[in-house]
Amino acid sequence: MTYCVCMRLNRGLVFMSDTRTNAGLDNISTTKKLFSWSVPGERVITLMTAGNLATTQALVSLLDERSKATAERSPSILQEPSMFQIAREVGKTLREVIQSNAMTGTTASASFGATILLGGQVKGGPPRLFLIYPEGNFIEASDDNPFFQSGETKYGKPILVRAFNPEMSFERAIKLLTVSFDSTIKSNLSVGAPLDYLIYEADSFEIAHESRMEADDPYFSSVSNGWGDALEQALNELPDFTF
Template identity: 65%
Template sequence: MTYCVGIQLNRGIVFMSDTRTNSGVDNISTFRKMFTFETPGERSITIMTSGNLATTQAVISLLQERSKRPSDRSPDILHAESMFQVARLIGATLREVIAGHDEAGQRADGAFFATLIVGGQIKGGEPRLYLIYPEGNFIEAGEDTPFFQVGETKYGRPILIRAYDPDMSFEAAIKLLLVSFDSTIKANLSVALPLDWHVYETGSHRNGRIGRVEQGDPYFEVISNGWGGALRDAFAALPDFEMPGRAEPAD
């Protein structure tokens, strides 16, 4: 499994992804699932991947190769005119890779599927955040749905829904994502540290700060331990249920 989140704020977009890949529980590895592309001063694009690792690596390699050998007829993601066109290119590449496996007769009911989160900004346009499906089509984040999750999304969703605020600082957003990742990691063995993050600042048109939270990271420990205590305190602060008088059992 995997867990990646892209979250749109008024001041930019924050991305975070885990690095665990597994095939069964006895074959686990660490692979980067976040990839950035930039033309400093002109565009910054971040892609996060979930799903079949061979598929996502092929997609990223194709996108990288093509961006080094652009042709006017088929612009690559470093030359596409808008984030919408970038998402279309990435979606088409994803569909192409999956279809290639299928043609080889390797049908395994979705085994080669992958889902991507793509976000960034190109000069002249607004920052955009997309979720790209295995079929190559995609949806865009907006005011009502300002973040996208892929992979093991459920454990970490309630806190995102409750604590998200479009005005929050980048520092608070990374804290929020770490709490969401911590809840997921505690519940699912197939999501694990290290965590990669990237903070894109609106209007900068270049990659922002990029970092990795490693196993044993002191701030992550503070959040992980502190969140348990904070949750228990929050829980204790709510009024207890008042047991009604003994009722007859329903039949």
């Protein structure tokens, strides 16, 4: 399992993913799940993966290979004219990978399944976010649904629903995501640090910040401990129940 979140702010896009993969409690490793491609001044594309590791690695490898191929050979996410067309190409490639690994076809519930969070901006259009399903179809973020999660979503969602604000700064967004990931990590062993994050500022056509937050990162520890103390204090301040 994994946990990935992408958010659409008025200022741009924010992405964060964990890096834990496991095939049982005795087979845990760290694997990057956040990837990006760019053409300076023209486009930035970011993708996060959740699901079968062989499927997601094959998907990223194919997208990377095709981005370096000639236009005559195959479509490329670096050549498509819009983020919508890029989402279609990623969905098509994901479906292709899943079907090629299944002996007699596959469905969303099959073991080869994967879910993709895709975001970015192509010059001439706004920043956009998409959630791509194993079947290759997708939905887009909107004002009513401004963030997407994939993987182990339930533990980290309440804080996002309560505290998300499209006007927030990138710094506050990272703080919010850190709380969301800390809640998930504390609740599920299949999600764990390090945490990868990326910031894209609208109309910049370059990645503003991309880094990794380790488990012993001082900021992560401060937020984790502070959030626990704040929850305990909030609970104490609520009126007591009486029978």
